[in-house]
Amino acid sequence: MSKRIGVLELAVLGLLHESPMHGYELRKRLNSVLGTFRAFSYGSLYPCLRDMLGRGWIAEDGAVDGAPALTGKRAKIVYRLTAEGKERFQQLLTEIGPSAWEDDDQFGVHFAFFARTEAEVRLRILEGRRRRLEERLDYVRASLTRTRERLDSYTLELQRHGLESVEREVRWLNELISSERAGAAPRAGDSSQVSPTEPFGDPSPAGSPS
Amino acid sequence: MSKRIGVLELAVLGLLHESPMHGYELRKRLNSVLGTFRAFSYGSLYPCLRDMLGRGWIAEDGAVDGAPALTGKRAKIVYRLTAEGKERFQQLLTEIGPSAWEDDDQFGVHFAFFARTEAEVRLRILEGRRRRLEERLDYVRASLTRTRERLDSYTLELQRHGLESVEREVRWLNELISSERAGAAPRAGDSSQVSPTEPFGDPSPAGSPS
DNA sequence: GTTAGCATGTAAGGAGTTACATGATTTT
DNA sequence: AAAATCATGTAACTCCTTACATGCTAAC
Incomplete structure (x- = not known):
């Protein structure tokens, strides 16, 4: 019981929630959002997309508003989240089980989407x-x-x-x-040159230290 | 190329190098030696043992010197390292490839057996x-x-x-x-009550195990 | 016009897990 | 003699990787 949900699936739902994207871009965003946590290969991403398409959580989406206008032809397949996909995402985030803290990766992904939780x-x-x-x-x-x-x-x-x-x-x-x-957002201050531009709770605009 | 060696296999070789053991005990020692790093289940250990037996790296071993003498019957299957197994272990430790540092677990296991490296x-x-x-x-x-x-x-x-x-x-x-x-062993001092008993270059086969 | 990087996939399989099934031995 | 825990295994499955195969497009 309590089917173990793949990290990848949740991550894809979360990323597509922001804006439609094609696979290649998704993978890059994926590895950048998850940072040091996890890296995925195309060999796992594309089959996952095919699956999610089959289940109706995502759909193909030809040349939408946000996407760069192409010369006419398109090789890219842009995916967007469907209504069912959004529901599924919220369900996965809200109906938490031990999986959200047992597994390091699962916790990481859940945390990454805390802003929507x-x-x-x-x-x-x-x-x-x-x-x-x-x-x-x-x-x-x-x-x-x-x-x-x-x-x-x-x-x-x-x-x-x-x-x-x-x-x-x-x-x-x-x-x-x-x-x-206390009802506040995480500090997310400094470290090296990481500074919050759009905080959530508190704005502290830092310049651009190269 | 450069076949990816399972963490488990190396760990088993390393543990059996110390002394013969049966599966159940092995699994406990495994999870204790690797500490926070990794945990294994029987479902992976036993098939692995079967494999290694087939390849001749380990062998069954009925009631040897170090093992506790039983009443006569034995349900336990005690495994010991064969000569080939010892060779294999040294080979895995010495013929390092990127696998030893690319993967977190691989690095952990390699480190755990540094005393023999x-x-x-x-x-x-x-x-x-x-x-x-x-x-x-x-x-x-x-x-x-x-x-x-x-x-x-x-x-x-x-x-x-x-x-x-x-x-x-x-x-x-x-x-x-x-x-x-500097030619020294790691500090390994303090923390809680962890104190070094055997500083370094002696793999002395510890007096009498229970 | 060829290299470099964008973009999409598939087939095979590795490394392990979960859940199940079973029996022996020790403790209470 | 019941409960706990020691002890050994198997079948099915999960999730992901590697390596391959293919074409398009931008840069040099």
């Missing part, structure tokens, strides 16, 4: 994810205490780094959760 | 991994600079966190690499 659902996903990670921490820490004498220093170091990574993600979730409860 | 190979893997991550950073940062205006604050936050994670791993690798060059 109800506040309540966002909170449940974040909290579910946090709980899941804390369970992992408990489990790993316990088995580490039991077996650490038998592990060489490299294995230990791997464990240590792994634990630290998960702890870090928990802290991140903590911040996000209190942000959410 | 030549210093030179360790260094190459660490550096390969670092380079790979830096390429990812470049790519993501570039596409982020191009498209950051179009991203909502959640997507941005996801990107930011992703970047930070990778940057953190690069710093970790930097430390490991200079450690390696």
Whole structure:
């Protein structure tokens, strides 16, 4: 039960929600929106599109408003979201199950579309994810205490780094959760030169630091 | 070309190198050694064992020296590494290819068995991994600079966190690499109560296991 | 006019999971 | 003697990748 939904399908629905696109472009946007999380190949994208077309969630769309006007011919196949597709997308986002936090990728994709997700659902996903990670921490820490004498220093170091990574993600979730409860958007400030132009909650226009 | 080797196979070889074990135990050790990295189910382990048996890398082993003596009957099937298996293991560890750093899991498993890996190979893997991550950073940062205006604050936050994670791993690798060059073992100190008992170059076969 | 990149696909298969099925042994 | 957990497996399936095959179009 609780069929495992492919990451790809949800991502495609989410991207087409913004604007119609053809496959090639979709794949690029996909890999850029998901950032370090995940990368997809055409070999998985096109069959997925064919499937979704068959199920009526997307439809072909010849030369629409937003698309660049071509010389007349078109080799491109632009897809747009149908009404059923929009419904499906909302359903996938709202009817969350453990899949949204069990799996790293699933969580990543869900998070990527948080802007289109109800506040309540966002909170449940974040909290579910946090709980899941804390369970992992408990489990790993316990088995580490039991077996650490038998592990060489490299294995230990791997464990240590792994634990630290998960702890870090928990802290991140903590911040996000209190942000959410306060009704604010995530900070999304600075880092390198990443600055929010269209925030959601608070505008802080930064120049263009090359 | 360069057949992609399953993570599982290498891990099994590595674990059986320490001592003979039966499937159930193997799976537990597997998930404990790999820590937060990866978890396996029986449905993948047993078929893998069957395969490896067929290829002659492991063999059944009725009640050997290290194993607990049973009442006479045995339902357990204890596997041990054959000579070919040992050779295969060393080959997999030494004949590294991109697989050792391209894929997160592959890198994790390779790292887990660094204690049995030549210093030179360790260094190459660490550096390969670092380079790979830096390429990812470049790519993501570039596409982020191009498209950051179009991203909502959640997507941005996801990107930011992703970047930070990778940057953190690069710093970790930097430390490991200079450690390696200095000829030392990784620090593996503190954290919770994790303390190094066996500092480095001794794969001593631990006194009496239970 | 040829390389580079855009664009769309398919066939084969890898690596693993879930869910099921079954029995032995230890604990309560 | 019931419940837990140890122990071994199989069948069907999922989701995605690699490698291939093909053509168009923009740049040099």
